[in-house]
Amino acid sequence: MLVPLCELPVPLMMPTAMPGQALPPTCTFLNVGQAFAGTQNVSSSQKDEAWKVNVRLQGCDMQRGYLCGSMEALNVPSAETPVVTFWEGEIVDNKNYTFYTGKWEATKETDVKHWSKFSSFEELRDDVQKDGGKSFDLANYPYMFMRWKEKFFVNVGTDCGLTIAGFYYVCFSRSDGSVHGFYYDPNSSPYQKLELKATNEGRAGYSFATYQFQ
Numbered sequence: 001m002l003v004p005l006c007e008l009p010v011p012l013m014m015p016t017a018m019p020g021q022a023l024p025p026t027c028t029f030l031n032v033g034q035a036f037a038g039t040q041n042v043s044s045s046q047k048d049e050a051w052k053v054n055v056r057l058q059g060c061d062m063q064r065g066y067l068c069g070s071m072e073a074l075n076v077p078s079a080e081t082p083v084v085t086f087w088e089g090e091i092v093d094n095k096n097y098t099f100y101t102g103k104w105e106a107t108k109e110t111d112v113k114h115w116s117k118f119s120s121f122e123e124l125r126d127d128v129q130k131d132g133g134k135s136f137d138l139a140n141y142p143y144m145f146m147r148w149k150e151k152f153f154v155n156v157g158t159d160c161g162l163t164i165a166g167f168y169y170v171c172f173s174r175s176d177g178s179v180h181g182f183y184y185d186p187n188s189s190p191y192q193k194l195e196l197k198a199t200n201e202g203r204a205g206y207s208f209a210t211y212q213f214q
Helices: 108-115 121-129
Strands: 001-004 034-040 050-061 064-073 085-093 143-153 165-174 181-184 192-200 210-211
Touching: 034 181, 050 192, 064 143, 108 121, 108 165, 108 181
Parallel strands: none
Antiparallel strands: 001 210, 034 050, 034 192, 050 064, 064 085, 085 143, 143 165, 165 181, 181 192
């Protein structure tokens, strides 16, 4: 449950670009409160399985290349209730973050393999392999590439049968708010696919200066 710590809502401040820096155009699908709904395919060689997933943005700072939110997984066989996690995201903008992860057990080869799962990455691949993609102007590219890392469980304990050791490679469409992602964790089934679509739920919500999960 999201609990605001202040009584009065404050407007979400739009970031301003530093001299010589270009920020990606404002996207209405990256506002605080925006909801997404879809599925995550967690099939393995033994069985086919997919979970219903709901995501809600709790913060977005384009200047820092940062966003965060909650993710709710439903119909998880090992859990009696929907499992909610809090995640933080990195926007690949070649200023704050590049296509190379550099942590979470992800090598450059791992990065290229996962980014290459997105057709929108194809025209960037040569540049990324050459110089990390730093020469490519991502500010006006129709897709945004991100990494989402779940930080902690909100409503269940670590004994719920799920792991949040890995992270998601994410491709976000600026035009329609659709999200495609692949989960990476060396100890989990490879290429678990996340597919989400933006919904109207929460579009008229408020943003708060601070909040905490309980």
